[in-house]
Amino acid sequence: MTFKEKLGHAQKRNNSLLCIGLDTDISKIPRSLKGHKNPQQEFNRQIIEATKDLACAYKLNLAFYESAGEQGYETIHETLGCIPAEIITIADGKRGDIGNTAEQYAKIIFDDWKFDAATVSPYMGKDSIDPFIKSEDHCAFILALTSNPGSRDFQYLEVNGRPLYEHVTAKAAGWNLQNNIGLVVGATHPEELKRVRAMVPGMPLLIPGIGTQKGDLDATVQYGCDKTGYLALINVSRGIIFASAGDDFGAKARESAVKIQNEINTIRGKYFG
């Protein structure tokens, strides 16, 4: 099944545009899990168990597994094993390197861990992205306009009357011969999201910045979706997985995910009927 088919099925099956970000910072895991053989993995297992009918995707921020040392590699394997096969999995590493190195990163992410998708940085250009778009079953989400304050430093620089992130968007559209490229656009920039969506009407958009980063959910849903109300993956990480610091973290994560899923679907109803 191609990535886009799998995404379509996942979004319809769970009636959800919600992507849950497993940014599992070990220092924030409830104390009661500390005695577990692998607290990070057990935390993820319980979060997934509590939310797997509510999300279209899970995104693993690789930094939080690398920082766990040797065990982190195995945690990624085991966490992916807990995610239902029909749900999209995204490796969020924002990798970008010359061809032979990018191939190594793609191999780890797609062949070893078996993620469906990966985030990649555009700065080094096409040969840094090619290894991630070899198969239509795998998607590369290219950073276009990110949600952080530093997005102002370069991404808005004007090139021929258009901001750099629109050049990235246009290039990405040109490279999308296998229909397996997506873009990352932060929810903290709703007007720009609208422009990007207009440029790439059929591309999946991974949208971080809701929750802790205070992006605008109404505009995100309105502008991030395609014409039929799909193809936006709205990511929430800390706002769900660390909704409670106590032993009720699974139940509270579920409460938070239900709330956000409902908010998203209410807004979808308003704009997409």
Added chain:
Amino acid sequence: MTFKEKLGHAQKRNNSLLCIGLDTDISKIPRSLKGHKNPQQEFNRQIIEATKDLACAYKLNLAFYESAGEQGYETIHETLGCIPAEIITIADGKRGDIGNTAEQYAKIIFDDWKFDAATVSPYMGKDSIDPFIKSEDHCAFILALTSNPGSRDFQYLEVNGRPLYEHVTAKAAGWNLQNNIGLVVGATHPEELKRVRAMVPGMPLLIPGIGTQKGDLDATVQYGCDKTGYLALINVSRGIIFASAGDDFGAKARESAVKIQNEINTIRGKYFG
């Protein structure tokens, strides 16, 4: 000791601008090491043993250790343990992510593994780089103009009459309050290297692209060095570590490193007296 002091000492001590890239692709390691408990680590140990008086720095390309799975994390630790304390160590991961994630990457690289420096991607701006420049003992080499073909896709886009990589250079110079930022500029672009060096006369430049990628060594030394013939780190990876695919890989790596070091120093003599 600050990063720049350590770099100065290392370059003078070994009379070398050579940075050896440990892009240790497991599939290219000589057969005779395959029976070893950790072939990748043993390969690195022997390469370092054979070349440690010839280099000012070793650069570990993190992709090749991540792709080794769990063992890769330990291999990085052990490889760093083989490098003499006075030689610079660089984690080449080209990371770039929002603040709290970038902090995780910086923690792994500087606190856990204890590298001296890291390569970082500029696309996400200042808050993605800040965690890497907290201490003057650590250096962040920001990608400016990379050596690969894809460098043409975005890095040359003209912004206010100047290419994007010069904007990155100018921003990096402005952020360099602790004298601990460097830039990556590919040897495949000698004229551009000259311009970057003129913009940042006192900044370390990490210069890949000699060897397999066929950059121009004469121009790299002439334009990459500061006025006194230092501060360029000229990286060679595959051309040294895979100089032989046989059991003589250590001796051949040494031969290759001696040859390149001599070539660099002959050119330095010509331009810097």
